[in-house]
Amino acid sequence: MGRIENGVVVLPGDQFPCRMTAVRPRAEMNDGKDTMSFLESLWSIIVTFFFIAYLILLFQIISDLLRDKALGGGVKALWILCLFVAPFISALIYVIMRGKGMALRSEMRVRESVEEAENYIREVAGAPTPTQQIEAAKALLAAGDINEAENARLKEIALA
Structure with a gap:
């Protein structure tokens, strides 16, 4: 098989013998830091919250862009490109520039859907x-x- 010379295992035909090292137990490898501290956990929760809030805002902006009939296709594509290239700053700019319009368009969609639902109910109920x-x-x-x-x-x- 192989032989040991000065703490090195030498195999037959082995040109590069390797030195044997002791394997450390798992507890010594991570120094007992398997758990997160309270502040690390709190920070993770805060970061997760803001990330999910950002994703919701991003989807709101994209849906508003795609539903807006006043904007042309090129402007919509440019806004979406900006949202992917510089997401935070372009989302902030979009909300500042078009936030009021977003609210008005959303309110109009809600009113239209309520009106459609009421008309449907009247039609079905025969009122x-x-x-x-x-x-x-x-x-x-x-x-x-x-x-x-x-x-x-x-x-x-x-x-x-």
């Missing part, structure tokens, strides 16, 4: 439209079933 409610109130007034004050109140409810 009368405000115009139909006012016509029905006029018919009741003409028939003498309600007075003028009740007609006005029904008209206000229909228009609300």
Whole structure:
């Protein structure tokens, strides 16, 4: 097999003999620092929070860019390129320059979706439209079933 000369294992045909070293136990290798301190844990939580907040902001910006009909394709591509090249500064610039517009566009989308949902519910439920409610109130007034004050109140409810 091999022979040991001056603490070196020499194998037959081995041109480069290697010195044997003692293997240190695992506890000596990391000096007992397997756990994180409280401050390291707190710092990790804070960094993770800000990273997730940044990702949410980035997705909001990209979705706002892609949904904005006023911007052309080249401007959108330039903004997205800037977001990938210099992410933090370009996100900050975007929020400063177009933040108010982001809020308005978001509010418009929410209003449109609420209106669509209400229209769908009215359509499915068969609820009368405000115009139909006012016509029905006029018919009741003409028939003498309600007075003028009740007609006005029904008209206000229909228009609300």
